[in-house]
Amino acid sequence: MRVAVVGLGYVGSVCSACLADRGHAVVGVDTSEYKVECIRRGASPIVERGLPELIARAVKAGTLTATTRIAEAIPGADVVLVCVGTPSAEDGSLDLSHVKRACAEVGSALRGVVGPGGSGAFVTVVMRSTMLPGSVLGELQPVLEQTSGGRAGLQFGIAYNPEFLREGTAVEDFFGADYTILGAGCDRAGAALKQLYDGVGGELIVTPIPTAEMLKYVNNSFHALKVAFANEVGRWAKREGVDAQEVMRLMRRDTKLNLSGAYLSPGFAFGGSCLPKDLRAASSRARRHDLDLPVLSSILRSNDVHVADAIHLIERFHRRKLAFLGLSFKAGTDDLRESPILRVIGALVGKGYDVRLHDPSLDMDRVLGANRRFVESELPYLPERLRADLDEVLAHAEVVVIGNRSAEYRSLGPRIRAGQVVVDLVAALDRGTVRAGEYHGLAG
Numbered sequence: 001m002r003v004a005v006v007g008l009g010y011v012g013s014v015c016s017a018c019l020a021d022r023g024h025a026v027v028g029v030d031t032s033e034y035k036v037e038c039i040r041r042g043a044s045p046i047v048e049r050g051l052p053e054l055i056a057r058a059v060k061a062g063t064l065t066a067t068t069r070i071a072e073a074i075p076g077a078d079v080v081l082v083c084v085g086t087p088s089a090e091d092g093s094l095d096l097s098h099v100k101r102a103c104a105e106v107g108s109a110l111r112g113v114v115g116p117g118g119s120g121a122f123v124t125v126v127m128r129s130t131m132l133p134g135s136v137l138g139e140l141q142p143v144l145e146q147t148s149g150g151r152a153g154l155q156f157g158i159a160y161n162p163e164f165l166r167e168g169t170a171v172e173d174f175f176g177a178d179y180t181i182l183g184a185g186c187d188r189a190g191a192a193l194k195q196l197y198d199g200v201g202g203e204l205i206v207t208p209i210p211t212a213e214m215l216k217y218v219n220n221s222f223h224a225l226k227v228a229f230a231n232e233v234g235r236w237a238k239r240e241g242v243d244a245q246e247v248m249r250l251m252r253r254d255t256k257l258n259l260s261g262a263y264l265s266p267g268f269a270f271g272g273s274c275l276p277k278d279l280r281a282a283s284s285r286a287r288r289h290d291l292d293l294p295v296l297s298s299i300l301r302s303n304d305v306h307v308a309d310a311i312h313l314i315e316r317f318h319r320r321k322l323a324f325l326g327l328s329f330k331a332g333t334d335d336l337r338e339s340p341i342l343r344v345i346g347a348l349v350g351k352g353y354d355v356r357l358h359d360p361s362l363d364m365d366r367v368l369g370a371n372r373r374f375v376e377s378e379l380p381y382l383p384e385r386l387r388a389d390l391d392e393v394l395a396h397a398e399v400v401v402i403g404n405r406s407a408e409y410r411s412l413g414p415r416i417r418a419g420q421v422v423v424d425l426v427a428a429l430d431r432g433t434v435r436a437g438e439y440h441g442l443a444g
């Protein structure tokens with residue numbers, strides 16, 4: 001394909017060289033004469049392992065050239081990759097001014113393609129710079145449409161293709177990625193990107209543009225969280241006289257619960273007899289060491305916010321008759337200790353809501369037999385409101401709140417009546433099966 005790459009910094013120069021190495025005809029564009037001159041000489045404008053060799057080879061083969069003028073690079077291009085910087089503004093917000101300027105120049109050059117007398121070729125403009133959800137469709141598409149006179153999806157394509165390379169191993173990352181995310185505004189844009197990455201970049205996954213924009217931030221936030229977490233473990237272990245490297249080596253060995261997809265689906269707060277208690281003990285120990293561990297000691301506060309949010313969400317419907325399905329902190333146990341849904345129920349019972357409760361793992365006689373004192377002091381509302389019959393609880397409710405993923409709640413969707421609201425805190429239902437009534441989750 002014929003590719004124009006706008007911005008020859010860390011992302012753009014790697015991208016240009018790797019695509020040229022794959023046989024695409026690449027023209028790199030930068031406002032910096034120095035970077036353009038570097039490429040023209042067959043040298044790398046940045047320090048990056050493997051890049052000088054790739055650039056030298058591609059320039060010699062004639063598959064990579066460079067210019068300071070976007071207008072020279074666009075005519076004839078099938079795909080334009082925008083890789084300019086998106087720095088932090090003074091207030092921490094994202095500064096899109098460089099990308100907007102680059103898009104305006106790309107759009108003006110596109111006018112010659114999509115406008116009267118133009119070739120009418122379908123050019124796909126692909127943002128690679130990191131930008132927040134909504135930026136491409138809300139802020140850059142209008143710039144491109146206004147400057148080109150064309151409509152995205154009709155006269156030209158628009159897409160977002162996040163860059164996941166790591167400096168230092170950028171070339172390896174380009175060729176050896178697990179996946180390449182293609183946020184496509186239309187089918188033709190998706191097809192152009194698939195052709196561009198054919199044979200490299202791992203699995204090619206097409207998504208809506210905002211999903212691709214957000215994924216980049218989610219990945220980077222998670223990486224930063226991992227570093228911060230491991231560093232806090234390191235500082236804490238030192239105070240305990242424990243070998244931090246050994247602890248984390250063993251922690252990483254567990255690929256079932258630790259390094260895995262476990263616990264990584266958005267839903268409701270955690271609870272139960274262990275996590276809250278153990279986090280409290282760890283924070284308390286850190287305080288005793290006079291040790292500041294902001295990540296570890298903020299986890300419970302973050303958890304509390306989900307409980308407060310669930311209460312707000314339920315109250316927003318202004319209906320008095322509520323059903324709560326699933327009371328224990330997870331399905332298949334009758335352990336009610338520190339179950340977060342009980343905090344939601346307690347708050348709403350206290351406000352006078354008419355509440356009925358159901359949980360297939362809870363037998364009131366057994367709970368009272370084993371934990372009478374706990375129920376009487378912490379959950380006095382439970383015995384008179386718990387019902388064994390799910391139909392009775394559903395019939396009562398204007399709002400049905402699902403608090404754990406008990407198997408029998410999974411198929412509840414078709415039983416929701418018109419006018420009823422489902423608040424599915426744990427993504428137990430397939431929302432498409434709720435044909436009558438309204439469906440709401442905590443996480444979209």
Ligand SMILES: NC(=O)c1ccc[n+]([C@@H]2O[C@H](COP(=O)([O-])OP(=O)(O)OC[C@H]3O[C@@H](n4cnc5c(N)ncnc54)[C@H](O)[C@@H]3O)[C@@H](O)[C@H]2O)c1
Binds near residue numbers: 086102
């Ligand atoms: N550096 C990384 O490892 C990395 C990884 C993934 C994503 N990203 C993201 O990719 C984007 C680019 O990052 P980078 O590190 O390559 O930035 P960079 O600052 O190294 O390069 C940006 C280049 O764009 C050029 N430029 C700016 N405006 C231009 C215009 N109108 N026309 C032509 N060229 C123009 C600049 O001269 C510069 O050379 C950012 O959004 C960044 O967050 C960076």
